[in-house]
Amino acid sequence: MVDRIHGVLRQANRVVALLLGVALVLTVLFILGDVLLRRLAWGSLGGSDEISGYVMAAVSSWGLAFALIERAHVRIDVLRLKLAAGGRAALDLLAMIVANAIVLLVAFQSWPVLQKTLERGSRANTPLETPLWIPQGIWFAGWLWFALTATALSLIALVYLIRGRQDALEATVGIGSEAEL
Numbered sequence: 001m002v003d004r005i006h007g008v009l010r011q012a013n014r015v016v017a018l019l020l021g022v023a024l025v026l027t028v029l030f031i032l033g034d035v036l037l038r039r040l041a042w043g044s045l046g047g048s049d050e051i052s053g054y055v056m057a058a059v060s061s062w063g064l065a066f067a068l069i070e071r072a073h074v075r076i077d078v079l080r081l082k083l084a085a086g087g088r089a090a091l092d093l094l095a096m097i098v099a100n101a102i103v104l105l106v107a108f109q110s111w112p113v114l115q116k117t118l119e120r121g122s123r124a125n126t127p128l129e130t131p132l133w134i135p136q137g138i139w140f141a142g143w144l145w146f147a148l149t150a151t152a153l154s155l156i157a158l159v160y161l162i163r164g165r166q167d168a169l170e171a172t173v174g175i176g177s178e179a180e181l
Helices: 002-039 048-069 085-120 133-162 166-173
Strands: none
Touching (some): 002 133, 048 133, 085 133, 085 166, 133 166
């Protein structure tokens, strides 16, 4: 059951990562089109700088969960490598729980930003006058997704530790090797 949940979570994050990649490619094409139109003196599509900023905020908040589940976050393993399997498993779980706590805190603190925007009906101070709840809502949802993913991985790792499945724990929250990337 735990393996299945981990597999579904991994697959969902891969779909999210694919959608983020498409969004980045479309953003690049939009910027390229805008630059070419300016270069040809035909004017500008306008807003490419603003929209690209929104896309980058969305991609970063949503992409963090994919990096976490693929074990692509940076970790320093000097001490970890000197420990036996049980010690490595304990450090991996500790690292996951600490990361999870930080992600939950950031997600919790992100809500007031969106809440104030919704209360005030804030718009961007740009020619597009984008209602800021749209990009901030996407950004906040990304932090929630990251928090959900981190919490699920923490619980999965805990179950693996309790069941004595140190190999599965390391494959879930351990340090990824270069060969796996």
